[in-house]
Amino acid sequence: MRQVTLGATGARISALVYGTMSFGGDADEAESARLYAACRDAGIDMFDCANIYNGGRAEEILGRLVAHERDAVLIASKVGMQPSGLSRRAIMQEAEASLRRLGTDRIDLYYLHAFRPETRIGEVLRALDDLVRQGRVVWLGVSNWAAWQIALALGRQAAEGLARFDVIQPMYNLVKRQAEVEILPLAADQGLAVLPYNPLGGGVLSGKYLEPGADRGRLDAMEIYARRYSAPWVPEAVRAFVTFCRENGHHPVTLANAWVMAHPAVTAPIIGARNVEQLRPALAAADFAMTPDLYRALCDLTPAPPPATDRLEERG
Template sequence: MTRTLTLDTYRLMGRSGLRVSPLALGAATFGTDWGWGSERDESRRLFDTYVERGGNFIDTADTYTDGSSHRLLGEFIRDRRDGLVLATKYSTLRRPGDPNANGAHRKNLFASVETSLRELNTDYIDLLYLHVWDFRTPIDEILRGLDDLVRQGKVLYVGISNAPAWQVSRMQAIADLRGWSPLVALQIEFNLIERTGERDLIPMAREMGLGMVPYSPLAGGVLTGKYGRDDLTASPTAVGDGTRRNLALGTLTERNLAIADVVKEVATELDRTPAQVALAWTLRHPHVTAPIIGARTAAQLSDNLGALEVDFAAAHLARLDEVSTIALGFPHDILAGDHIRTVTTGDLRIETRR
């Protein structure tokens, strides 16, 4: 049995003293520039609902809804800025046609942060992520640029998203050795359908002191139970139809719908919604700091926040884990196998405490 959480039951972000709510409010839905999302008034209701219940962790990015997400948040946070942990990102394309308006390099980093500060109407960013790994910029250029921003007080903490585990661990080691600002957060896609982060990214984050901030905990809506087998042969909807359905179609497979079916069964037994069960599974994962919820309406947000109250029995978790399990692959499977244990430790019993 697990205890009920609240948004003001705060968690530490990685190896920092920063306190964040156990569910982050994603602001990628603030604005309708991409053909879906929330108009200003509904976005304000989402923000107020979250904050009034004790939430303090807001996630956005410089290019979300073509900047509307930043500008709306800049308006909403005006009277309560210091009470919030505001996370944003850089490296995605800000200006088509400008070769330096994207990427992880120093010029784009500083230009992106200055734009974000202006649009968010704030003097500092609590947590800045490198949004997407670009395979081009030297690691020391990225780390030194981030550290300079921290020393200037424009950024307080730094993190990374959508990057290979070996590059992240290399960055953390270099930052430690040179006395630069360490990474404190790792943002990856992680949910009952997408668990491949368990192979390397999650163990790396635990070992290197990064807090885990999963995005898409509902797998683009697949885990809410809104799709069925008929959707397996559906064609993508046109961009701009006011929905995000086309984003989910790539994850509609027989395997994933089977996982969604078990989520629905557990939800029925617990008298909860499938979205609450799927979110709660990610929320209760021992290495997760705060999943990001991306509601479009106040009703969706209220339903998502109900995940804090989901109380799993061991049998429920076992069913969810079993239907969604993945093969860890080499070398993880062989290292966990009986043969390796026999040839390395024999019948020696070792108690490990960490």
């Protein structure tokens, strides 16, 4: 698989990252092992995880799977969605617990999973800096923060000589394009790597929810996902996308991931699958030859979000 540069770290990673949110949940340990092996065979060398995924089981399973080749892969994990939040104490405890579950002495990329307004930002950034100085964390990232929050933190990290965020992990797919307005331009300007999650809209862009039924997947099982993709225009947009794919001979899962990859600010999407059969068309995105015409045609299928400022007339 092609390698890409992880922002200003200069490190090289595979052009797809695999997200392990299914490990120990939708995928039992045996299926997780098959998914891991399929990813490694395809050339994936970064695995995304979080302290909260399936109550810590995802980290435990990932830790066992990487143990025989720890230095060949990069492990990302996250802190901040658990109830204890992002106080210094919570960050230190959660980092130790993640390291224990992963069975490793370092997390290559450690993200804040959410913005937590109850803790002052200086406390959060200094705790992260300490983890980096202690060698327990290599690089820092942030997920689900607004652009202004990231920008404030970057300014503070630079001014105070603290380890900075090198990676952001926004939600981004053909039906969730908010990141285009400020987050992706900020990343391009600041040399941040961008590893987007939900590239298929949690499965929506496979088209399977266009057919009536129950137990079709995550949207039937998780209210939060059903709500996230409940905008009234989404089913029609997905239908147009799936029809476009059929008419042009593309698998929707391949094309949806390839569309995310094609944004110039995107480094590598984080793909997800509950089994190897689902994974195959996502892996195919790595070799997909996107053209400017195809990219524009896909962009035209869904509404672009309004710009960040209403006064753009002079820019033409």
